[in-house]
Amino acid sequence: MKIKTIIALLFLPGLLLAACARTAPPARPLVAATLTPTTAATSTATPQPTSTPRPTPTATPTPQLTQLTTGGCCVNPGWSPDSRQVLFIDKPSDSAPAGIYAVDILTRAQEPPQWSGRVGIYSPDRSLIEYTDNFATVIEKPSTGEKWAIPGQVPVDFAPDNQHLAWDNDPDITGPYDQRPSDLYVADINARKPVRITRVYGGGLVGWLPRGLKLMYLGRPSLDVRERTLTVLDLTTNVTTTLVSTERLSGMSVSKDGTWLAYYITFDADKSRNGMWMQRTDGSQARRLEMWGAYQWRDDAHLLVIPMRASSDKPFEVWEVEAVSGNSRKLTDAATTPLQILNGDWRVSPDGRHIVYVNSADRNLWLLTLPDQ
């Protein structure tokens, strides 16, 4: 699969629904249009395994499971910014419009899911929506009806300030994935005077960090280099930070304040590197975890992990890893919380108190309320 597609899919649920949960940072000067591309790295931290405390079970109150939808509805859920509503794409009847529907996690029993908006990618403050029309990417401001097109038909990523865009263009989409060039661009929200930031091979744009004007991208800096490098570029200072280099890097996920990053390294010749990693986005404190499974950030510094299980007879368990110390604790117990997740389809609420997931038993959306931190 195309790396850019993978990256787009990786961020899709967030882009579609949960991106609106981001907190808009203070306004920044418009810097993108005057940026001078650079490749100078100021940090070249390369993760080396450090000792990680082994997971230790911790007694907690039994978390609650609550059914949210019926009738085999739905998949790829997201959250409203206030963590009150679970959002998902649906068309609940032949006469109903396709769109984003919402179920209130407090009043779910009283009313069916309600229409919440058209399908599209929303800006962090939900003031703009992105979609395709007539072979073009269009950004629309629903409050005024104003709309404009982006050069080329590409998915664009809204910056957390709601004033900038980033995207990548593949001049050549033929040939092996790891050799395909990808040009990264930034522009103001109107896409005027886009500036090419850099070219990478076998990669592309990962996304904006949640705060400031920092772009994360992945790829081989040249065809002479086998490893892909994960880089953060601060557009306000024009400084790049190299986070990690390896051939197969995936699953990049940034904590809610942008301080921490989690990712997978797989199939590296140095087997001690393979696994799940946490690292600060300034390049420091890389740590490999003693777990193998799915993860999402609960807040600025706590990662929720659902390890692969030894047997399908057992429900999944949710663990929490504290980023700074690496300490972990079990939040749910398979013996008392029958958590069954279909297709890895789960999403943490912005306030970190809930997980919505597709229950593999009945294919409805269920809510897991986590113990307090």
Next chain:
Amino acid sequence: MKRGYRLIVLLLLTMLAQPAVAAGPPRPFGLPFADPPGPNSWYLGQLYGNTTGAYNQRDIMYHAGQGLHFGIDLAAPCGTPVVAIGNGVVAKVDAPEHGSLPHNLMLQLDAGYAALYGHLVERSKLTVSQRVTKGQVVGLSGDSFGTCHSAPHLHLEIRSPNYLTAYNPITLIDADWDSLALIGSYQRGFERDLADPRQWQYPDDQPKTQFGGPLLNNYSEAWPPDWYRRR
């Protein structure tokens, strides 16, 4: 009596508040790798069916398969031994008419299906008509671009004995698919027809593929958008 009634009500309420466990039909086949999944061995890549990846390439790579991904992709380093998913006979070695180059292998399985192992790194050492047993090494995984650096994975198809129909492997291979799906799930979305967004959205609810049949997912309004479609 009253106490017993309360207990029954409590029990029923508890049962209602807990998701039921689904039981599916028997699955006759095993996984094509002997080792367990992990960051050094293999993990689930693209599923079978109406995947976003196949949708985006419905006019090109997957056109002959009705716009569906007609197998499953399991990411693995080049050279990982792959094993027979069931007892059977070698039907073809390196059959380019079935795609999945640079090397492939077709088995006729005793259970009444055929299995195609695609993108092998080298020609299988097996010969046509040779019997294989479930779990026996039949080849080495490779890369769809032949580089071992681009997209190293095994592409596995389960077909009808006449090769004209492909079935969803996860409905036929006995494995903990919910657990396997935890890793790399960002690659695993299914394309939505906004006229019927609930159609084909679960890994085990996907249409079979009739090779040469019409596209099943040429949607007028789809999500995610086909960003890469050109005039």
